[in-house]
Amino acid sequence: MHHRTAMRVVCLTLAATGLAACTVSRSNESSPAQDEAPPAAEAPSGDGAGDPYYPEDGNPGYDVTAYHVQISYDPGKKTLQGDTLVTAKASAALPKFNLDLLGLDVSSVSVGGAEAKFTREGDHELVITPAKPVAKGDSFETRVKYDGTPDGAQQGSLGENGWQPSASGGAFVAGEPHSATYWFPANDTPKDKATFKLDARVPNGWSVISNGVESPATPGNDGWTTYHWNEPTRIATYLTTVGIDKWTFERSTLDSGTPVVSAYAPGAEDKMSVESRLPEILTFLESKFGPYPQSAAGGIYINENIGFSLETQGRPIYAAWAEEAVVVHENAHQWYGNSVSVSEWKDICLNECFASYAQWLWDEAKYGVNLDEQYRTEVASGHELFAEKLYDMGAGNEFGAVYEKGPLALHALRREIGDDAFNRVLKEWPAKHRDGNASWPDFEKFVSETAGKDLTAFFEAWFRTDTVPGDEFLYPGPLRR
Numbered sequence: 004m005h006h007r008t009a010m011r012v013v014c015l016t017l018a019a020t021g022l023a024a025c026t027v028s029r030s031n032e033s034s035p036a037q038d039e040a041p042p043a044a045e046a047p048s049g050d051g052a053g054d055p056y057y058p059e060d061g062n063p064g065y066d067v068t069a070y071h072v073q074i075s076y077d078p079g080k081k082t083l084q085g086d087t088l089v090t091a092k093a094s095a096a097l098p099k100f101n102l103d104l105l106g107l108d109v110s111s112v113s114v115g116g117a118e119a120k121f122t123r124e125g126d127h128e129l130v131i132t133p134a135k136p137v138a139k140g141d142s143f144e145t146r147v148k149y150d151g152t153p154d155g156a157q158q159g160s161l162g163e164n165g166w167q168p169s170a171s172g173g174a175f176v177a178g179e180p181h182s183a184t185y186w187f188p189a190n191d192t193p194k195d196k197a198t199f200k201l202d203a204r205v206p207n208g209w210s211v212i213s214n215g216v217e218s219p220a221t222p223g224n225d226g227w228t229t230y231h232w233n234e235p236t237r238i239a240t241y242l243t244t245v246g247i248d249k250w251t252f253e254r255s256t257l258d259s260g261t262p263v264v265s266a267y268a269p270g271a272e273d274k275m276s277v278e279s280r281l282p283e284i285l286t287f288l289e290s291k292f293g294p295y296p297q298s299a300a301g302g303i304y305i306n307e308n309i310g311f312s313l314e315t316q317g318r319p320i321y322a323a324w325a326e327e328a329v330v331v332h333e334n335a336h337q338w339y340g341n342s343v344s345v346s347e348w349k350d351i352c353l354n355e356c357f358a359s360y361a362q363w364l365w366d367e368a369k370y371g372v373n374l375d376e377q378y379r380t381e382v383a384s385g386h387e388l389f390a391e392k393l394y395d396m397g398a399g400n401e402f403g404a405v406y407e408k409g410p411l412a413l414h415a416l417r418r419e420i421g422d423d424a425f426n427r428v429l430k431e432w433p434a435k436h437r438d439g440n441a442s443w444p445d446f447e448k449f450v451s452e453t454a455g456k457d458l459t460a461f462f463e464a465w466f467r468t469d470t471v472p473g474d475e476f477l478y479p480g481p482l483r484r
């Protein structure tokens with residue numbers, strides 16, 4: 004995610020705009036870590052996968068392996084009909100279980116082909132009681148049919164999260180930490196990544212962009228056409244998207260064979276010149292982070308001045324103000340954030356610190372920017388920059404310091420351990436955790452091992468405190484004057 008004002012010189016706009024009091028936390032109650040497998044005989048408690056910041060997000064008791072989402076959307080009426088198949092493996096016996104779905108009217112639920120009972124609870128819980136309990140270890144399919152008008156997007160820390168109208172009368176989905184459950188039932192936690200397939204039917208004249216690889220659209224004889232997208236690489240739910248608009252598509256192939264599809268909403272066609280740098284940007288990022296880890300590439304250029312651009316998997320969504328640096332940032336996330344996802348939201352520096360530092364690396368390589376000078380200038384610009392933690396910053400504060408203090412911290416780390424070790428870390432970390440989840444403490448351990456050096460005090464000073472690091476950490480190695 005990249006905030007409109009998170010440009011490197013505008014260090015403190017985020018704090019100044021009072022973003023702290025946002026509504027992203029759905030509950031302040033913390034719940035015990037329910038992942039720590041409950042006894043098989045006992046039903047896991049229904050709501051919440053255990054993230055301390057968003058305790059109601061996701062659900063315990065199963066692991067989704069695949070989503071197959073089918074929707075019809077009528078832009079004229081703004082109504083959606085959905086039919087979603089969720090394939091999962093039970094990690095506990097399930098006399099009942101939950102999916103997350105916000106709003107929309109559910110007309111039927113079946114589990115393993117048999118009709119199931121269901122109720123709606125709280126903000127977004129769909130509580131399902133199968134005709135007979137799912138046994139621990141079983142794979143099972145849950146089919147949910149639903150319809151209605153998707154709920155309006157909610158205000159998150161950087162703007163609207165969820166299903167959002169577009170100026171041309173279409174719609175798109177973007178939001179972090181949640182957005183998927185505005186349009187399909189999901190286990191809405193980044194810990195439960197799954198493959199994702201979408202068939203989206205729209206009236207002729209409209210078209211659909213989403214994640215992954217496309218198959219040819221299939222026109223019906225009823226004036227509607229179905230678009231087909233398939234993401235075979237496991238994806239966190241907040242990185243799924245759909246965009247319904249009168250898109251202009253550009254299609255090409257990278258040298259590696261990876262298909263590229265980019266889409267431009269009416270009025271955003273001038274962004275083709277920005278997107279034309281994508282192959283060069285991905286080649287550069289591969290030189291730093293290793294082979295591109297996604298099945299497809301591209302971009303979704305909406306003609307909306309939303310507060311952020313977002314690294315939706317393989318195909319980021321760009322706000323109208325996005326330019327080259329944002330394309331670098333969102334594509335860096337394809338390694339840092341998407342292929343390697345956070346274990347908990349407190350680990351967000353693994354996403355944003357790296358995507359922000361990728362912009363520094365790009366400027367260094369392409370524009371000859373002296374990063375040591377840039378670092379010194381920014382450190383000198385004000386100590387407010389250090390007033391937030393980069394790790395475990397608290398719910399609602401995830402998208403603050405990571406953009407400005409984050410790249411400074413990584414530059415200091417680079418100078419602390421030297422380029423050889425730092426470059427190895429940048430490449431070996433995404434390889435080690437490809438297609439998985441990892442935590443910030445895992446990363447600290449990995450860097451110390453790679454560098455052959457105890458970095459506990461360095462990490463404490465830069466990432467785990469909200470004060471200015473001591474000079475030995477602020478000006479390590481060649482940064483020392």
Ligand SMILES: [Zn+2]
Pocket residue numbers: 004005314332333336354355358
């Ligand atoms: Zn980002």
